[in-house]
Amino acid sequence: MMSTRDGYLAAYANPDPHNLKFLTAKECFELLEKRVFGKGSCPDELKEVGKRIAGNCGGVPLVVVVIAGALAGRSNTTEWEVVERNVAQHAFSVNKDCGVFVEMSYDRLSQEMQTCFLYSGIFPRGFDIPAWKLIRLWIAEGLIKPQQSSTLEEIAERHLNDLVHRNLVILLQKRSDGQIKTCRLHDMLHEFCRTKAANKWLFQEICTTVDNAVPSIQDPDTCRRLCIQPSTLNDFLSTKPSAEHVRSFYCFSSKQKQTDLSPNEIKLIHKAFPLMRVLDVESLKFLFSKDFNNLFHLRYIAISGDFKALPPTFGKFWNLQTLILNTSTSEPTLDVKADIWNMLQLRHVHTSIPAKLPSPTVTTGKPSSLQTLSMVAPESCKKDVLAKACHLKKLSIRGQMAAFLESRGGISNLEELKCLEHLKLLNDVLYMNKTVQLPSAFFRLVRTVKKLTLANTRFAWSEAEKLAQLESLEVLKLKENAFMGDTWKPEVGGFSKLRVLWIERAELETWKASNLNYPILRNLILVSCDKLSAVPVELADIPNLREMKLENTIKAVKSAKEILELKNSQKIVVFKLSIFPPESESKATQ
Template structure:
């Protein structure tokens, strides 16, 4: 099929031309001609994808030619736009602008693309059609996007393996720290097994603390200590400058206060990692444990003379896993069984190979498709190697729809072993131009991106790491082998590059992923990577690294055409020239910001803005006119943003979907009327006036007709009078699916106003959301699936299936006065999970609910922390 990256480049060029052809007066004719020829090229590339082509050298040379020509055209147009914008802003006379020179450049690119178009036409006429590119059919508006049908740890043959390791963890010596290494080649499922064990409820009864730490090849002892410390202490700011010995002692102090501790070390490569972690167990008479995964057999034996070696799957197990991953809980059709068993046999007992190939087969029930895959799966003689596994990944990648291929490769921009926040990944896909609006679909680009991510999860190419309380995927990760494939394939196709990965080609380097230590190589007065469109700077450090004022000034010179800037690992300072980065679509930065300067109003392409400030100020004043940023969809700040009212109430409404977070006084009627498309709103500050409807206050929420997630955080330590929800609250937020209340201190009778919310699925009461010792709900929470109560003074609670008919998950955290969980909850058929953290008085009643459910052959996962001694 046609190369996905090349097609993506041409699509982006088309979008760039279409969006800007009207903005540049004199060159309009030339740009329109280039747009027409590029559209013809896109049509022929689509035909190549539809009807196939040969793998001739002629085609490969042509793809590279398209690559370079499109890049040059894109560069010229982007520079053209920057120059035009600068002249417009400075009010320089139009005659001083080089219109003729730019027109000639555009004309030459049109001729080059026309020549390529003719060559593709010739190739298509001279070659027979091959396999068609898979097409991903988008769901219709309102259809539920189905998530992965299996839990992440549902792997055939692992139950017995998990039980063996759990037995060793639980029953080992009590007078010393025991280390259980899990050893196996890449793809055998070491991390999958470790996650399965880590999440097993049996361990929550045995261990007071269970800590997960990803190590990896480029680990540093201090980073490991800080990750462990973060389990015991959420805010570790005051430890960031400590040395390793001080950190080890601090962790040891927390461990000494509690019971048995289990630390899971994932992907260990060096002996001294074990030595470092052992230091936190200064007192080791409780039977603490370390479980580690490693591909190094020598290292496994170094840690324990009897490491747990992962076995290869039997052919029948491989077939069972293949069927499970292709059909979910359904069975394999009879006509596919023989071919399926042949495919399973050729996978050599490696689970990763099985699940990756299952991803290629998912959604395909035609016998010819299965036979084609069976022929493609090469039987590698002897022991499986990394190269052979990568070839299996390549085969599954080739079966992906073209648009999903790009999204998959892009996951490789994150560091190895990085837990990728799904919301961030989706926003970056959109900013990078990987997600295109579909003319025939009513879905928004965020919904299309979510559908693509779900497809990758269903095809087993991305691993689920964490889920949200509502069941949505919170974070995901690439398996090491898949990560390696993405890095290699993306580098070969010039999709993104790292300085230590290959010698950079200044003309083709478009996405740059660097470590802070390499930053100075790119920031100079004579930049050599000026064509970079995306700049990523990740760091394993727990706090941002300072940028000097001089380095900040050089950023716009180094990357003048930048569209994506994700540098949260750097402490950023605004320079006066920063405003010249007109093409920016995505900004994620950290710094000591007290306000958002007016210059941000210049970024007319901006879609996502993420600002993390370390200022001591309580709010962030937004001085920029964000209401004129017609592309802005998501605004994230770590302290409340103080928004100004729009200068005019007429014109187009804002595209904003996320406002997280803002001050209560920002929620004026004019502001929310302009931001009427907001789906997620977080409000933090003094809630008294807001709830009292001062200047409309909470009544202004009626302007938000699309609101789905609402957070109200009362940021006041002492209050003179009680707060109240208005009687019309359910009408104001009738579309809300997820509601979080923090420190609002309502009386429990106020909760009745929430029970009538027909769309409400997730309800979180955090840190004294309600005051009082008794809750007896009257009305039913008809759609509520998740109830979360944290840091409450509640002593008695009466509830039944009448009040919570759809409840699926109950979480109680630090409700240490609560005497009992209502036994009637056992009558709720949908209730499958209960979690009690530091809610010791209610443990006995929770176990009674569990007993009652299990006696009726109904499943209920019960987690209790700390475990009872």
């Protein structure tokens, strides 16, 4: 038997290696109970505190064993609570031992990947890190070196996948296409990154000291990146910090609630770091100021606030690469007044409500570098706008779709996007009084699209055949009444490259299909399709079908189990069937 942290090495030795998982909180408590009490059981009065202690062990068996040793011989709640308060100290002794093995994995990384790995420690302990955010930050910080054969985003994505395969970063969620959606650093690796990064002056965490002194920057002349918890921010700003060498300022929070700062406190952030390149303060309620407009070096901005418009002054951020704007306004759209078409470094724009984009002042000249627009109003998809944004790879459109989808509507302008890979059409059904139809030429307009998401478009199922003509389509997500009607009988052929099919909140009752309709389908996800009587059993003949998930789709469970039996009898690929809620739970609630 061989054990290794390197997933690539494991796969080389065995195409289907056994991947060890972290223990669940329940499994941690069971191990703790066994190590402390042997064949006996934990007394009732100690179970509650024991479960809390087990939950703080991070799922690592070695930490549980060390904590169990500290608990052995202690028989009352008070003594166990003392251990609970000192779990971190006991775990630290394990960290020092395990750090040797982490160091070995770390030393095998390239210098660029070492920096990317340590940089991941800027997020708080236990923080669920969106992969796209981490990749954007790596790029904005200049940690990714350009290569002729790949974009910066592609290189960064390879680095993240490599870190996951080496078990230095935990994979939490995958996207439907198999790419990483969210990840996390384990507590022990988080401590390793923080310690190593501090020694290399990669970043500094602003935090309160043991004696509760006001937090401050350790060395303003050396420090380049600062990260701080919202709870500490007020005390930090009260010192009126000033450090022109700081290039990045982060304030992350795992809580959804925003921290309110006064206008003067917000201005202090702008004044303190005049050469800032990266500003990520989504956990704060942000306000614009004159000092903010002077931060011309900004490459990355992630802010939240009651924004109704993007002011014209944003057009002066010529170095900006990524803009993330979360607004709590009651307005249906965000009015973009800044001339984003002259911001030639701008690559990714994310807004929480549809943005109304201005028309380019000059249609000739260098095209925009935009790769992501998420999301925009349908009326912004004019020919001159999309011609300027011709390098777009990801586009999300949300709003009233009826006029946009007409034969002479804005959808015809999508032909300007020759690089488009991901497209979302999210129809606003509020006050909708007109039936929408999928244009017959749709497949010609978006023939490069690999991932398509439709929501509330309410097309007839008979029109789904137009999607089958999309020659590059690999992932199809049909969310909440994307198609209406009770029957879907796709014609033979089509969907030749489709790997993932997601159907959610559909009125579908009868679905007739075979392996010829989806010849290389790998994943099928059905969510809240409670009227669907059965999944086509013929889908079991698809050689590549590996996973099926049914969530709140009770009537189709029997047919899904038939497919499971047929796939297991074929023994071609490992097939996984997931049913939520589990049948035992669903019967209990009936």
